[in-house]
Amino acid sequence: MKELLIVDKLHKTFKLSSKQQKIEHTSDKVKTAVGGISFKAYEGEVFGLLGPNGAGKTTTLRMLATLIKPDGGDALVDGSSIVNNADKVRQKIGFLTSELKLEEYFTPNYLYDFFSELHNVPNDIREKRKNEIFTLFGIGKFAEVKVADLSTGMKQKVSLAVSIVHDPDIIIFDEPTNGLDVLTARVVTDFIQTLKERGKTIIVSTHIFSLIERVCDRVGIIINGKMIMCDTLENIKAGQSLEDRFFDIYKETVGEEV
Amino acid sequence: MKNTIITILKKELKRFFSDKRMAFTTIFMPGIMIFIMYSFMGDAISGMVSVDDEYVYKIESTYMPESIRTLMDGAGISGGIKDVDAEAGEAAKEKISRNEDELDLYIVFPENFENDIAAYDSASGNKAPEVQVYYNSASTESQTVYKIFTEMMDSYESAMTNKFDINHDENVKYDLANEKDAAASVFSSLLPMLLLMFVFSACMAIGPESISGEKERGTIATLLVTPAKRSHIALGKIIALSIIALLSGMSSTIGTLLSLPKLANVENTGMETNVYGITEYLMLALIMLSTTLLIVTLISIISAFAKSTKEAGTYITPLMIVVMLVSLSGMFVDGSKTELFYYLIPVYNSVQSMTGIFSFDILPSGMAASVASNIVYAGIGVFILTRMFNNEKIMFNK
Numbered sequence: 332m333k334e335l336l337i338v339d340k341l342h343k344t345f346k347l348s349s350k351q352q353k354i355e356h357t358s359d360k361v362k363t364a365v366g367g368i369s370f371k372a373y374e375g376e377v378f379g380l381l382g383p384n385g386a387g388k389t390t391t392l393r394m395l396a397t398l399i400k401p402d403g404g405d406a407l408v409d410g411s412s413i414v415n416n417a418d419k420v421r422q423k424i425g426f427l428t429s430e431l432k433l434e435e436y437f438t439p440n441y442l443y444d445f446f447s448e449l450h451n452v453p454n455d456i457r458e459k460r461k462n463e464i465f466t467l468f469g470i471g472k473f474a475e476v477k478v479a480d481l482s483t484g485m486k487q488k489v490s491l492a493v494s495i496v497h498d499p500d501i502i503i504f505d506e507p508t509n510g511l512d513v514l515t516a517r518v519v520t521d522f523i524q525t526l527k528e529r530g531k532t533i534i535v536s537t538h539i540f541s542l543i544e545r546v547c548d549r550v551g552i553i554i555n556g557k558m559i560m561c562d563t564l565e566n567i568k569a570g571q572s573l574e575d576r577f578f579d580i581y582k583e584t585v586g587e588e589v
Numbered sequence: 590m591k592n593t594i595i596t597i598l599k600k601e602l603k604r605f606f607s608d609k610r611m612a613f614t615t616i617f618m619p620g621i622m623i624f625i626m627y628s629f630m631g632d633a634i635s636g637m638v639s640v641d642d643e644y645v646y647k648i649e650s651t652y653m654p655e656s657i658r659t660l661m662d663g664a665g666i667s668g669g670i671k672d673v674d675a676e677a678g679e680a681a682k683e684k685i686s687r688n689e690d691e692l693d694l695y696i697v698f699p700e701n702f703e704n705d706i707a708a709y710d711s712a713s714g715n716k717a718p719e720v721q722v723y724y725n726s727a728s729t730e731s732q733t734v735y736k737i738f739t740e741m742m743d744s745y746e747s748a749m750t751n752k753f754d755i756n757h758d759e760n761v762k763y764d765l766a767n768e769k770d771a772a773a774s775v776f777s778s779l780l781p782m783l784l785l786m787f788v789f790s791a792c793m794a795i796g797p798e799s800i801s802g803e804k805e806r807g808t809i810a811t812l813l814v815t816p817a818k819r820s821h822i823a824l825g826k827i828i829a830l831s832i833i834a835l836l837s838g839m840s841s842t843i844g845t846l847l848s849l850p851k852l853a854n855v856e857n858t859g860m861e862t863n864v865y866g867i868t869e870y871l872m873l874a875l876i877m878l879s880t881t882l883l884i885v886t887l888i889s890i891i892s893a894f895a896k897s898t899k900e901a902g903t904y905i906t907p908l909m910i911v912v913m914l915v916s917l918s919g920m921f922v923d924g925s926k927t928e929l930f931y932y933l934i935p936v937y938n939s940v941q942s943m944t945g946i947f948s949f950d951i952l953p954s955g956m957a958a959s960v961a962s963n964i965v966y967a968g969i970g971v972f973i974l975t976r977m978f979n980n981e982k983i984m985f986n987k
Binding site: 396397398399400418419421422424426430431432433434435436437441445446448449450451493 | 592593596600603604607608803806807808810811812813814815816817818981985
C-alpha cells in the first residue's frame, strides 16, 4: 500500500504568557503542544487520531493543513513537504474544522463556486460536483440562502462540501461531528465511509470512541503531545471495547488521576 | 493563477455591493451628507452677514440736515429715521446696546453742521466738525447700516473737496487677477485636504471590516488553506478596497463641488468655479488613484495586525491624525514646492501635487515622482501584507 501521508517527528511549541505560567503552575516559558509525533497513513484508509482535549490533535492537523508551521520535523503529503512546499500541499488536501468559518453573508452556491475558482476547478466539473454533493447533503433547497440563516448542521454540511471542492485525495477532519445532532453526525459519518470507498485517504481527529470504531482502519492515541500507541483498530482494542482500552492506556501513561 | 486575484477581487466587491445598506452608507451617504452640510453652512454663513432686502433700518438722529436726509434717501436707508432731541441721546444708546432690534443707529450732528463744514478750513489745524454714529457691531442690521452710512458720508466728504479720483471709470477692470486664479487659490487651499480626508475615511470604513473582520470571524483561515497565493489574496483585497474607497471619495468630491458655489458664496463674489480642464482632472485622478492605493495598503496592514475590527479602529486613529495634519499643510503653504525631494514623502507628496494641479503650477517631475513613489510604497506594503498573511502568529493571534 502506498504511504500517502508520512508524519515525521512533528514538533510544535507555544510561548506561555506569565499569566498562563501561573495558571499551569510552571516556570517553563514554552509549552510543548506536539512533542515529536510520527505516523503514517496509507492510501485509501481512514486514520483516526484519538486523544483527550489539549492532547495536541488539532495542532497536529493544523500543521498538516499548513495553517501553522512546525518548529521541528516534517510531514510529506503525497510526497510534498508541509514545510518547504506548502502551496503544493494545499492543492492536495481538504481540511475541515470548526475553526474554518464560511463568510456568513454569502450563499452556499456562491461559496462553492468561489472556492472552486480558488482551487482552479474547471466550470463543468465544478457544476457536476456541486450537483452531486448538494443533492447528497440536501443543500440544494438552501443553495441561495445566506449561510448566516442556515442551521448549525446545514452550515457544517456546507463547510464539508466547500472543503472538498477540488476532490482532494487526502482529507483531514478535525472533530467533524462536534456540536452536531445525531442525524447530521450520521450524515457526516456516512460521508466519511463514502469517501473511503472512493479510495480517499482520511485523517480524522476525535475524542468520540464510537466514531473511531465505526470508520477507522488504524488509530493513533495521542496524550500530552506524544503518540502513545499507533496500530490497527483491532490491535489497539486487543479484545476490549475501545473505550475501556483507552482508559487503561491513559492510566498507564498519566497515572491514576483521570 | 492570476485569476485568483480576480476571484478575490470579485468576492470582495460582491460582498460590498450586494449589501445595500453598506454600499449606500459608504458610497452615497458621504456625498449627500457633504452636499447638505456644506450647502447649509454656506446658506447659514451668508444669512448671518446679510440683511433682508425688505428690512427698514431704525435710525434716530439729532440735528440731521436736509442735505444728508436726501443722501440717505438715495442710499435707501431713510425709511425709519426719527428725529430726537439731544436729551434723548442716552436713551437711544441704551436701546442700541440692548441689541433687541429696537434701534439700529443713532446719529448726532453738530447743531449747524452745514455751516460748520462750509466754514472749516482743514489747513487751520482746528478740530473738524464731528458726526457721531452709535451702532452695535453684534447686530447684523446695525453693523450693516453703520457701514452704509459711513461709506455714504465718506463719499459725501470727498465729493465736497474733490481734487482727484481713484479708479473712477466703472467700465475699466482694474483688478487684473483673472477669475481662474481666484478660483484656483480657493480650490488649492481647500480641496487637497478635503479629498484626502474623504478617501481616508472611506478606507477606514471598509478596510478593517475586510481584513480584521475576516480574521475575527475565522473566515480568513478558510482562505488560507486554499492554494491561493498569499500575495494574490493581499492584492485582490487591496484592489477591491481601493475601488470602493475611490468611489466613496468621488461621491464626496462631487458633493463638495456641487455645494462649493454655495459655501464660497459665489453669487456675491462672482467667482468662476468651472475653471479646470480635462488635463487637470486626469492628473488629479492619477494622484488620487496612487494615494488611495497607498492609504488602503497602510490601513490593510494595520488591520491585519489587529485582532478585531475594533482594535483596528483604535490603531488607525493615530495614522488618521498624521494624515490630517499633513493634509492641512496645503492650506497654509502658498503654492507647491519645487524641490523633488518633497514629492517622495508619502501623503505630503499628494497634497503638494494636488495643490499644484489646482493652482495650475504643477511640477511635472514632481507629479511623476509622487505617483511612482506612492505605487512603490504600496508595493512594499503588499509585500509586507503577504508576509503577514504567511505569519501564523499574526493571523491566529486570538
